[in-house]
Amino acid sequence: MENIQCSCESDNVGIFPCAGAANVGQLSNKAALYLTRYGVGTMMCTAGIGAHQQGITKSAQGCDRIIVIDGCQLACAKDCLEHAGIQVHKHIVLTELGVKKSKNPDMEPTELKDILEQVKALF
Numbered sequence: 001m002e003n004i005q006c007s008c009e010s011d012n013v014g015i016f017p018c019a020g021a022a023n024v025g026q027l028s029n030k031a032a033l034y035l036t037r038y039g040v041g042t043m044m045c046t047a048g049i050g051a052h053q054q055g056i057t058k059s060a061q062g063c064d065r066i067i068v069i070d071g072c073q074l075a076c077a078k079d080c081l082e083h084a085g086i087q088v089h090k091h092i093v094l095t096e097l098g099v100k101k102s103k104n105p106d107m108e109p110t111e112l113k114d115i116l117e118q119v120k121a122l123f
Contacts, residue, residue, distance in 0.1 A: 011064070013040060013041025013042065013065045013066070013067060014041060014044045014059070014065070014066050014067070015036060015041045015042060015043045015044060015067045015069065016032070016043075016044055016045075016066065016068045016069070016080075016081060017029045017032035017046060017069045017077060018069065018070045018071045018076050018077040019032075019046060019047075019077075020071050020072075020076065021103075021105055022071060022072070022101050022103055022104075022105065023071075023099070023101065023103075023104055023105055023107050024072050024094045025072075025105070026071075026105045026106075026107060027071060027094055027099060027107055027111070027115050028069040028070060028094055030107075030112055030115075030116070031069050031116060031119045034116050034119065035067070035069075035119065040067070040123055041065075041067060044056065044059065044060060044063075046077045046080055049080045049081055049086070050080040050083075050084075052084070057086070060081065065089040065090070066086060066089050066090075067089065067091075067092070068088050068090070068091050068092070069092045069119070070091065070092070070093045070094070071094050071095065072093065072094070072101050073093060073095060073096070075091070092119060094115060097115060097118045098118075099111065
């Protein structure tokens with residue numbers, strides 16, 4: 001896949017996936033890795049925000065923009081950041097992109113390719 005650029009016009013972009021146990025959580029983590037590799041921003045630790053780790057929270061507060069990738073409509077990652085007082089600038093929910101949530105953390109290779117293409121189209 002070719003190099004993509006963040007449409008948010010900022011060099012300091014934090015990317016926070018939900019990384020939950022369901023398939024969509026694992027897909028959110030893969031999507032965050034993908035966006036990091038292609039220069040959209042830097043993947044950061046959502047669990048650290050939820051645990052109130054000062055260094056991680058300060059790093060997030062220092063970002064110009066925040067992208068959150070949640071697996072489902074529960075929006076746990078978004079809620080973690082907002083609870084810590086961190087503004088979310090772009091919120092992506094994978095189930096809203098057509099992925100069906102299941103308890104199986106494994107994913108089909110075509111499912112991963114599909115969701116990465118859809119996430120790429122958002123930038």
